[in-house]
Amino acid sequence: xxxxxxxxxxxxxxxxxxxxxxxxxxxxxxxxxxxxxxxxxxxxxxxxxxxxxxxxxxxxxxxxxxxxxxxxxxxxxxxxxxxxxxxxxxxxxxxxxxxxxxxxxxxxxxxxxxxxxxxxxxxxxxxxxxxxxxxxxxxxxxxxxxxxxxxxxxxxxxxxxxxxxxxxxxxxxxxxxxxxxxxxxxxxxxxxxxxxxxxxxxxxxxxxxxxxxxxxxxxxxxxxxxxxxxxxxxxxxxxxxxxxxxxxxxxxxxxxxxxxxxxxxxxxxxxxxxxxxxxx
Numbered sequence: 326x327x328x329x330x331x332x333x334x335x336x337x338x339x340x341x342x343x344x345x346x347x348x349x350x351x352x353x354x355x356x357x358x359x360x361x362x363x364x365x366x367x368x369x370x371x372x373x374x375x376x377x378x379x380x381x382x383x384x385x386x387x388x389x390x391x392x393x394x395x396x397x398x399x400x401x402x403x404x405x406x407x408x409x410x411x412x413x414x415x416x417x418x419x420x421x422x423x424x425x426x427x428x429x430x431x432x433x434x435x436x437x438x439x440x441x442x443x444x445x446x447x448x449x450x451x452x453x454x455x456x457x458x459x460x461x462x463x464x465x466x467x468x469x470x471x472x473x474x475x476x477x478x479x480x481x482x483x484x485x486x487x488x489x490x491x492x493x494x495x496x497x498x499x500x501x502x503x504x505x506x507x508x509x510x511x512x513x514x515x516x517x518x519x520x521x522x523x524x525x526x527x528x529x530x531x532x533x534x535x536x537x538x539x540x541x542x543x544x545x546x547x548x549x550x551x552x553x554x555x556x557x558x559x560x561x562x563x564x565x566x567x568x569x570x571x572x573x574x575x576x577x578x579x580x581x582x583x584x585x586x587x588x589x590x591x592x593x594x595x596x597x598x599x600x601x602x603x604x605x
Contacts, residue, residue: 442567
């Protein structure tokens with residue numbers, strides 16, 4: 326069945342956005358597939374690789390408005406679209422359901438793309454997109470805040486599950502990485518340009534570095550060559566209002582390691598718990 330992009334209801338630029346798990350997310354997925362010249366069958370392998378259980382027929386029915394899906398499967402479809410887009414060198418196009426409805430307060434007065442949130446960042450100049458991202462971070466109230474058990478508890482669970490030396494919730498400000506929660510021996514605040522988390526924020530996707538010394542992006546990084554001698558890194562993006570990527574849940578170790586599909590799903594689950602605390 327060929328996907329047909331249905332028109333979205335018109336929204337006032339200053340109206341309140343509906344939850345993305347309703348018609349918005351489905352139409353954003355459809356719009357992204359149209360932009361990428363893909364059909365449901367092209368998306369299904371990436372969706373299945375994310376851990377989805379629905380069939381290709383069910384996905385097709387959902388995208389054409391004939392079937393409802395649980396929020397988790399909608400999120401997995403959104404992640405699959407973003408993975409396909411980013412693999413082709415494009416941006417992430419669809420937010421997840423944790424990007425809850427909030428009144429729009431544009432950071433770029435008069436620029437309608439600002440009202441689209443992260444989904445419209447490719448329409449903004451780079452400095453405008455970064456201003457919107459930083460605004461979303463500041464609105465969480467987490468930057469430079471004190472440690473909190475609600476985050477520390479999850480970070481300890483992550484370290485125990487993966488048996489690694491360091492786990493952290495990191496937030497990327499304009500020129501530095503602020504560590505909201507950390508377990509293990511590592512610096513709490515570091516320059517943005519050497520923070521592994523900054524790459525996760527830039528790509529807005531799961532980042533896995535099996536061996537940093539063999540990865541040209543990080544082989545000369547001071548935290549690879551010196552303390553804490555990072556070899557393995559995995560980071561899953563965390564979001565502020567309107568889907569802007571503000572940081573990551575980080576997993577770090579001093580020895581190279583593989584990171585299976587099951588590991589990726591588990592990290593995604595831990596990140597969802599952190600995201601719920603950010604949104605609380």
